[in-house]
């Protein structure tokens with residue numbers, strides 16, 4: 048079992064040119080299908096492709112609460128439930144996305160507008176509200192379970208905070224085979240060297256060397272950041288934080304324990 052520190056050292060040693068070679072050999076071009084930005088049906092490996100919200104039985108893909116939403120991306124109500132999109136976002140990325148959204152939409156974005164406690168590991172109380180401790184933030188989702196920053200028109204998806212989007216978005220559908228780093232959306236469907244590729248309709252398409260190198264650099268940055276974050280969470284874990292918190296959910300990130308709205312839990 049490797050330690051997080053040894054994996055972090057390995058991540059810092061990753062050769063960007065070799066990563067770019069691997070990405071080039073696998074091939075990738077974003078088709079703007081929105082699959083990695085949207086909620087997904089339980090039997091789908093990823094999100095619902097833009098404009099493809101109709102399931103094989105003819106029913107439209109619907110969210111947990113879309114009956115009065117006027118329709119979701121990729122569908123407008125029907126009989127197939129969607130799981131909400133979950134993408135990890137680091138605390139500094141939450142602030143950067145909030146700033147980008149404020150510039151884009153001309154209104155204030157607070158923490159909760161950008162991120163929510165990652166639901167994995169949380170329990171539900173008698174009313175079904177989440178309770179417990181979790182160790183990541185996820186991008187906020189809308190009533191359809193799609194990323195709140197995803198927009199779609201004429202079957203083509205777009206990120207409204209594109210230049211500030213988190214590393215997980217900049218590097219999808221790739222990951223690196225290091226323990227302690229994320230492996231998004233199920234098993235790898237292709238691999239080259241230490242690079243793994245996950246379900247995505249854009250795989251196998253030609254990619255320019257420049258784009259491959261940019262993606263490779265972001266992939267390395269993400270691996271390093273994920274491991275730094277994991278080490279920060281491990282070292283900063285405070286078992287008394289949940290007792291001191293005002294809310295029922297505490298998120299431990301590398302900056303310390305936070306309430307669900309991103310405010311720090313007060314110390315002893």
Ligand code: SF4
Pocket residue numbers: 083084085134186194195196197198205206207208209212213216
């Ligand atoms: S931030 Fe942008 S790229 Fe990332 S999931 Fe949301 S819409 Fe997609």
